[in-house]
Amino acid sequence: MATQPRVDRSPGSRSLHSLGVVCGLAAAAWLGAAEAPTKLVTLGFSPFMISLGMVAGVFVARWTVPMALKGSRYVFQDLKEKPHLIIWAILAGALWAVANTLTVFAIRDVGLSVAFPLWNLNSLVGLFWGWLLFNELRDAGGAQRAKVLGGGLAIMIGATVIGLATSQQDSAASGRAAAGIAAALGAGLLWGTMYVPYRKAYLSGINPLSFVTIFTVGELVTMGTLAVLFQGGPEPFLRELGRMRPALFWLFLGGLCWVIGDLFQQFAAKYIGIARGIPLSNMNQLWGLAWGALVFGELAGKAAGHQAIVVGGSLVMIVGALAISRAEAPASEKECWRRAIRRECDRYGMDMARVEAAVSGEDPLARENSGRAWWEFAVFLAAVGILAWLARGAERQAIAMNSGWTALLIAATLAFLIGCAWVLWKRTRFS
Amino acid sequence: MLKKIAGDLHFWIPCAVLIVGIALLIVFGE
Numbered sequence: 001m002a003t004q005p006r007v008d009r010s011p012g013s014r015s016l017h018s019l020g021v022v023c024g025l026a027a028a029a030w031l032g033a034a035e036a037p038t039k040l041v042t043l044g045f046s047p048f049m050i051s052l053g054m055v056a057g058v059f060v061a062r063w064t065v066p067m068a069l070k071g072s073r074y075v076f077q078d079l080k081e082k083p084h085l086i087i088w089a090i091l092a093g094a095l096w097a098v099a100n101t102l103t104v105f106a107i108r109d110v111g112l113s114v115a116f117p118l119w120n121l122n123s124l125v126g127l128f129w130g131w132l133l134f135n136e137l138r139d140a141g142g143a144q145r146a147k148v149l150g151g152g153l154a155i156m157i158g159a160t161v162i163g164l165a166t167s168q169q170d171s172a173a174s175g176r177a178a179a180g181i182a183a184a185l186g187a188g189l190l191w192g193t194m195y196v197p198y199r200k201a202y203l204s205g206i207n208p209l210s211f212v213t214i215f216t217v218g219e220l221v222t223m224g225t226l227a228v229l230f231q232g233g234p235e236p237f238l239r240e241l242g243r244m245r246p247a248l249f250w251l252f253l254g255g256l257c258w259v260i261g262d263l264f265q266q267f268a269a270k271y272i273g274i275a276r277g278i279p280l281s282n283m284n285q286l287w288g289l290a291w292g293a294l295v296f297g298e299l300a301g302k303a304a305g306h307q308a309i310v311v312g313g314s315l316v317m318i319v320g321a322l323a324i325s326r327a328e329a330p331a332s333e334k335e336c337w338r339r340a341i342r343r344e345c346d347r348y349g350m351d352m353a354r355v356e357a358a359v360s361g362e363d364p365l366a367r368e369n370s371g372r373a374w375w376e377f378a379v380f381l382a383a384v385g386i387l388a389w390l391a392r393g394a395e396r397q398a399i400a401m402n403s404g405w406t407a408l409l410i411a412a413t414l415a416f417l418i419g420c421a422w423v424l425w426k427r428t429r430f431s
Numbered sequence: 432m433l434k435k436i437a438g439d440l441h442f443w444i445p446c447a448v449l450i451v452g453i454a455l456l457i458v459f460g461e
Binding site (some may be wrong): 083104183 | 432435436438439441442444445446448449451452453456457458459460
């Protein structure tokens with residue numbers, strides 16, 4: 001009988017794996033919740049403008065909660081120690097923005113039912129890069145590898161089944177099928193490759209709060225450029241932006257949820273790697289379904305068989321998540337991760353001991369950087385002020401919502417936020 | 432620093448993928 005690699009059962013190692021799994025699940029809840037406010041936006045706006053509105057919300061939200069957690073002095077010092085990651089973070093933001101735009105074209109040309117399964121391949125692309133470039137799943141043993149691969153596949157298949165069953169749109173019978181398929185595959189490739197900068201960053205010990213700061217800049221600049229270009233120039237762009245004013249609050253709110261979800265996703269990538277973390281955060285499809293079906297009644301009137309397919313897809317996703325949550329990296333695989341860390345340290349001249357401390361949940365930088373600058377409070381207040389100003393001008397959209405389910409889902413999502421933030425703080429002080 | 436990044440093979444993988452994405456936008460995004 002083949003000997004299975006030994007799983008490190010030390011409390012520290014075990015709690016980091018559990019922490020990463022909890023972060024992945026919290027990411028799914030908040031990325032799924034980000035879809036809810038955007039459903040309140042009246043149709044008729046350009047998809048680029050909707051994406052840009054949300055990305056602008058992400059940018060503004062970045063300067064509220066996350067800055068309150070660590071402060072900008074800490075973030076700037078973190079980036080100063082690893083300046084190469086500034087370029088990597090901008091690259092990741094650009095990849096996200098281009099991928100998001102490609103999905104718009106994919107839906108237009110082949111419909112969501114064809115496009116969704118294709119771009120959903122992103123978790124397998126991420127898994128491949130994790131294995132090839134960062135030694136993930138190497139020396140992990142057959143059982144652990146089967147749990148991660150099987151779990152990832154189950155989540156992808158479950159999400160695809162739900163996506164197909166809940167799609168309101170038939171496949172478009174346009175003459176642009178090849179273009180749509182290429183765009184959807186391109187989006188999957190770009191999103192899957194976006195996890196390369198993520199993992200690169202966390203093997204270098206950067207704090208996710210620092211990385212996301214620069215990531216949102218790359219995202220906003222790329223998305224803004226694409227929106228101006230595809231709207232036909234600055235003038236039509238500004239006209240459309242003015243027309244969107246009453247809907248902007250909902251998009252910003254979606255952006256705020258997205259930032260929280262993305263931060264948890266980054267912590268998951270840091271503590272359990274992209275092969276395990278990304279499929280877990282891709283469970284956001286399940287939360288999006290819960291919001292759509294329970295709050296907005298999107299499945300009302302559908303046949304029982306149809307609803308059974310949705311329930312079946314959800315169960316498959318849950319089984320996949322359970323498999324991954326039980327696939328802790330054994331000591332032999334952790335040694336492979338360590339080799340990847342050493343390679344990064346050698347290349348970019350970083351202190352191996354300091355990086356290893358950060359990777360294992362300690363925060364050496366926090367001991368040297370405490371306190372806040374006065375202007376941080378001003379920036380914080382300005383960001384909150386923008387959100388409040390937008391809320392004042394927001395128009396309540398005439399969409400029926402189930403208030404009981406809304407309250408329950410908000411409570412569940414907040415429970416994930418509070419619970420996960422508490423364990424993150426307790427174990428790592430948000431490192 | 433830029434020299435170190437340019438010498439990192441990993442860096443060129445997302446760059447190449449981003450270029451493919453932009454090309455797809457230009458070709459099919461009409």
